[in-house]
Amino acid sequence: MAKNHFTRKILITLALGLIVGIGFIFLREYLISTNHQALWTSIDKLLFADISAPGNKNAVGIFYIVSQIFMRLLQIVLVPLIFTSIIKAIDHIRESSLLNKLATKGIKNFILLLTVAVILGTTVGYFGYSMGWFQLSNLESIELAQTTVNDTNPLMIVLNAFNNNFVSMLSNNGNIIAVVVFALIVGVVMQSVRDQIDILRKFINEVYIITMKLLEIVIVKFGPFAIFALLVRTLASYGTNYLQPAMVYMVLTSLTLLVLMFVVFPLIVLVRTGLSPVIFLKKMYKVIAFGFSTSSSAATLPLTQETVMHDLGVDEAIASFIVPLASAINMTGTAIMQIVATLFIASVGGYEVGVVQMISIIALVVIGSISTPAAPGAGAVLLFTIISGMGYVNPEALAAYSFIFAINRPVEMLVTAANVMDDGVSALCVAHELDMVDETLFHKGWETQTVATPSIES
Secondary structure (H helix, E strand, O other): OHHHHHHHHHHHHHHHHHHHHHHHHHHHHHHHHOOOHHHHHHHHHHHOOOOOOOOOOOOOOHHHHHHHHHHHHHHHHHHHHHHHHHHHHHHHHHHOOOOHHHHHHHHHHHHHHHHHHHHHHHHHHHHHHHOOOOOOOOHHHOOOOHHHOOOOOOOHHHHHOOOOOHHHHHOOOOOHHHHHHHHHHHHHHHHHOHHHOHHHHHHHHHHHHHHHHHHHHHHHHHHHHHHHHHHHHHHHHHHHHHHHHHHHHHHHHHHHHHHHHHHHHHHHHHHHHOOOHHHHHHHHHHHHHHHHHHOOHHHHHHHHHHHHHHOOOEOHHHHHHHHHHHHHHOOHHHHHHHHHHHHHHHHHHOOOOOHHHHHHHHHHHHHHHHOOOOOOOHHHHHHHHHHHHHOOOOHHHHHHHHHHHHHOHHHHHHHHHHHHHHHHHHHHHHHHHOOOEOHHHHHOOOHHHHHOOOOOOO
């Protein structure tokens, strides 16, 4: 109920932000065209001006202040959330490691599905980027951060992933890759001495709980107001030029996710199990619908597990291991959305994306999607993590991010639907490989349709 209420608030905020923002666009154009530029300048300084920019010493910038407070609160959560999420994900895998064979097959399956999703997302996203679908019509009138493309050795990315100062690493949002690598190292080391570190594990869990609660407050309580401010300020400051490429992002991402769910996943089920993808889709429909409406993989987990066991015929031991694990680390929908969104932001911000940058984006997306927490707006936080790690933070890029944040709720709902669907695909494929699928139960409710077909012969 609360998540549905949050969804309604976001949709209402989006509608109001668009209406008010477009209203300010017309007001700005009218005042400028009627030689009232000074009046618009006064309105701009009161509501939209960047108070940190030179020449804005006396500006108020109400909408700018609200949006910046929101962004800075997200940045506070960023490092501890990613750090603790990754360690908890590794710890979760370890807790189920007694079933080594099952774990091995499960991880291989997760890697396969994530690889397919990354290939699909990269192909579609880079095609849109290279075709110029995400570019603005007036880029030449905007001062872009040309200095972001440097001549340093690309292998410095590897070296910078290993920070030599623990404190500076955890207090700097600009090197997220180093935080991720260090979290992976800590998580693996904790596995080897797990019986001796109960206090550390409890501390990490409590930090995670605190950051999750702060994230919930920031996103759920403050988010709608900040989204309204971001959207109105972006429209009023930059006009409708951002709206068209943002809608292209939304449509392109949604279509890609639908292809993943209703073309790629059914094909994987058919090829790897030989079972009917139509039956699979029909029986997983309620899980997909519930995941879409709640936008939470965690909230959908009980229904997913029940459906996998009682409708798809997966053995309880398999379902009890694979489904929770897949729910925690198998985020194919998230990976697609993050790749397309990052390329959209890079394009709007005027950043060049080559092979090295694309590899870095994929690495951040894969690791980030695996450790994405089941929280409202988690996709937006992860996206902010990725663009910060890539250095896509000039004003144009942040404006594009604000548009994505504003319009992304329907996309995130579809992302969750894809994520919970791949939980079912994983469980069914692994169970079939271990010959632990009750195919009679899988076909239950469908065999009568075949038997009831009348014979042509008399």
